[in-house]
Amino acid sequence: MTAVFERRLLAHDRGAVILAKLWRIPWGFVLLLCLLATVGYVALYSAGGGAPEPYAQRHAIRFGFGLVVMLAVALVDIRVIARLAWPAYAGGLALLALVLVHGNVGKGAQRWIDVGPVQLQPSELMKILLVLALAAWFRRASWERVGNPLFLIPPVVAVAVPVALILKQPNLGTALITATVGAAVFWAAGVRWWKFALAFGAAAVAAPIAYQHLRDYQKARIQTFLDPESDPLGAGYNIIQSKIALGSGGVWGKGFLQGTQGHLNFLPEKQTDFIFTMLAEEFGLVGAMTVLGLMLLVVVFCHLVALRCRHQFGRLLAVGLGTNYFLYVFVNVAMVTGSIPVGGVPLPLISHGGSAMLTVMLGFGLLLSAWVHRSVEFEPPRE
Template sequence: MEHRYFKPSAYLTITAKLWRVHWPLVLVTAILAAVGSIALYSAAGGSLHPWAEQHATRYLVGLGLLLAAALLPVRFWLGAAYPAYLITLLALFAVMLFGTEAMGARRWLRLGGMAVQPSEAMKIVLVLALARYYHDLPSDRVSRPSAVLVPLLAIVLPIALVLRQPDLGTALLLMFCGLVVMFLAGVRLLYFIAGAVLAAVVSPLAWYVLHDYQRQRLLTFLNPEADPSGAGYHILQSKIALGSGGLTGKGFMLGTQSRLGFLPEKHTDFVFTMFAEEMGFVGAAALLMLFALLIALLLWMAVACRHRFGRLLIAGIASGLFAYVFVNIAMVSGMVPVVGVPLPLVSYGGSAMLAVMLGLGMAMNAHVHYDARLQRLDLPLIVQGPSLGRGLVPRLWSRH
């Protein structure tokens, strides 16, 4: 049987697609990346090396990736969803066997002279695969038990592999993004309530499966002052830097906590702390407003998209960015335990930068082809069982 993803009239020329690109969103990403480069320049003591220059270069590569992803036919991403998921899942499995270990964690694969982190790609690919799955699934089958098990399995498999690395922060982000897509697809609220109750019941047992350093992080979160020069050092120094910035900050490259070497990981997980110390509450609030604008633009694009695949894909990418920002800010503020989540587009890191830009490119692709008339593919019989009822999500997310 021949399947058509959308009618030939939906094809656009490259010029027409470029006109449809949401350039204000691209501009926001450029500003965020510029802020990151400036912060990394300060973190290096007024030098472009080793972080600021590479950060800017990676953004430019990521920008090319974003535009390339946006200009591809939407059917490309629809067809690539499952293969991309399987390849990334195999890459996560390969990390267990051949991965490079650093700081007690095995999260990277060496490809030539590059270190690649497959878990960063999985955050994007998981959303893509789930959007494809619910695009194919009729709305009246979304809450059937067999139809719920398939996406749950797709979420649990990468989480299990990521926890083996170990990387609790990424595992939590994968779970959040996956569940958000399921909720927006219209899965019945009862499933989420049951899952929350089950998680609350078994959560005490999680203590016994955590690694020693993860237990230490939880204890440190509860009482960082108990070991101010050891386990609690990171978060205490971060709080000092945040508080000492005041309203307008100490000035560019004048942050004492970062300049004197008290602030650890100032170029990665704690870059927001260093920025807030130098630019104060005003600068930190402006940076958060940029992230809020980026997420708001993505949600507007999701609402404007006329096909389910695009709506779920864009909303899933937006939820991932929100989780990234929220966890990072809460982490450096001492509101949640330290879990090693970078700040998107601002923190130093190649895999994270390229993954975020690829995800934005996929979202942009759905926006460029917002009026494409996509059709479902045939479904396996496993998802055609009896229904437990329809979801409570507004029809905005489940119309076809």
Template sequence: MINERRLWRATPGFGVAGKLLRINWAYALLICALAGVGYTALYSVAGGSPYPYAEPQTLRFGFGFLMMIALAMTPLRVLSKLAWPAYAVSIVLLVLVLRMGHVGKGAERWLIIGGTQVQPSEFAKIALALALAAYFQHISWERMRNPLWLVPPALLTLLPVALVLKEPNLGTAVIIGAVGATIFLGAGMRWWMIALLAAPVPMLLRIAYAHLHDYQRQRITTFLHPESDPRGAGYNIIQSKIALGSGGMWGQGYLHGTQGQLNFLPEKQTDFIFTTIAEEWGLVGGLTVMGLLLALVLGGMTMAILARSPFGRLLALGISMNFFLYCLVNLSMVMGAIPVGGVPLPLVSWGGSAMLMVMLGFGLLMSVFVHRHDEMLPKKHRD
């Protein structure tokens, strides 16, 4: 029987040129299409100008795209070795945020590096996925039955969650925890263990609510009763709903949205960028954007399924879940389904850290796809 992995490796041009050919260019085209949507939306929110949002965002995307291609060339074995240093750097950056971070809107979430604002919590999600994938690649399904083997990865997950909560940044902390939980499940965690971990969640939620900051409690109250303060805390979500509804089926036309162009819609270049799109392009435009987002999520999950190495499979699963949660939280937020949490829409919302980290994640996904036949076996098991 022909060994598929040997055949893959024996194919001429497995070097840089061969890897370029093996990149999932259809997936890359979807990424470019969504970034194009972001450019048109940012051009619109600036009143029909490429500055200050659309042009800088395009430059970031161009740099991120080159970074994605470079990462696609990187073997999974190299990424596995870089996982632990990346995780350590992410923890150091999160600690530095608490000690010397830039304060914005009541929270310390950014570091000023070289005159540029950097949000380490974005990198922490990617670093955690790398670290957990690197850990679980050496853990067999039999060992997963022993809860003691789950203590180290649980601590690896809880540490960045705690540091991000301290900033405070509840939305990102929840996403980090969810990414970790997804990788746990993908690694073979038993359902009874999940039930055991989920048992104290209601009590922990009560404790967490008691320690929320005033503005976080206000978000919950506003979510439940936005009309109680229409000119204050409830203003954002009320204006978002008005803009979504005014778009109708086909929208009010590009550059002709009333809520967005007349500046009634707050944070229209970041948190509420989807609202601007739906107002100008209507339900059809909104569903098109959601279709692109769904295609990217499903494509990432497919790459996870195709990967033969546990490291590649778990890494792709974690990155895909991170992207999915980005989309889910942002879209649910602007539609009023969950409290406003300050999570951008990937590739569409304006922001440097979010854009580069999303492209970093896509680069890791591409590497998993290019090297999907690499089983990463120990030396004694290699062919």
């Protein structure tokens, strides 16, 4: 009888702990994510010709599944997550290597693998796992230790290996984003500014050499960015049509389901890379800025988590995840407005796509875990 009573008491205590963690979850942030996903549903409903299929309904199902994953991860003790960071990183590297051997080829790139009924793009997941690994590496490092160049060799290799594997696919845009996310964690960990200056200088020197090794379509993207009118029916077609749609939306837009560029199929990839352009055409500058404002609130919350966390692991995790989300948005919007060369970067929670949705929601789950467990005690820093 005593053993039965103890098990019931333990189960009751566990239930109380879970309820307490659920209470600490910032439900306003969860509501913000739901609002952005709803915007995505509306945009994909329009992209599907005014019907829930083939895009909007799948988007809703994926977000619902991602929401469950996010809340489940949010309840996991952040110290457990820290212990699993490097094994998870190793698993991500294995998936990237598997892509190069058995990955599916699409649009000239080998980036996806089949995991059951879904296709997974490991490069998207790798950005989250890299942030985890770097946060785990730097979490116990003192200021003096971070200043030691030898201490930085393992994390530099940890960034370089997945970047090289992603470049091999090839996926230049995601590789650059992955490297930038890693650099953000280095900066937040206290790596000295002059080391970044050296790295940027080396990259500037290597850029002309690297350009010569780009694929033909990658060179065409850069040339089209510089002069899109040079090939208006070929390489420049996408960005020209995107600019036409953005301009035709005006201040208030043409109205829901009234966008001509999208519904007459002039706008390419309207359900993925150019979904922001479709929103801007139908809801105008006001609608586009409102969506960007909602996304800015997500970035602000990431920085709030970094400021409120009492442990270094949570702070670095929040900075890395916030940078990753910001780069998703910045690169996509800059791409469709012609500010940078066109690349395959989706708009998080808006664009159609399973891998990006799952990885973004997993990242938000880790962010919420850092918030829920922001006051837990980690081991003191090593000298």
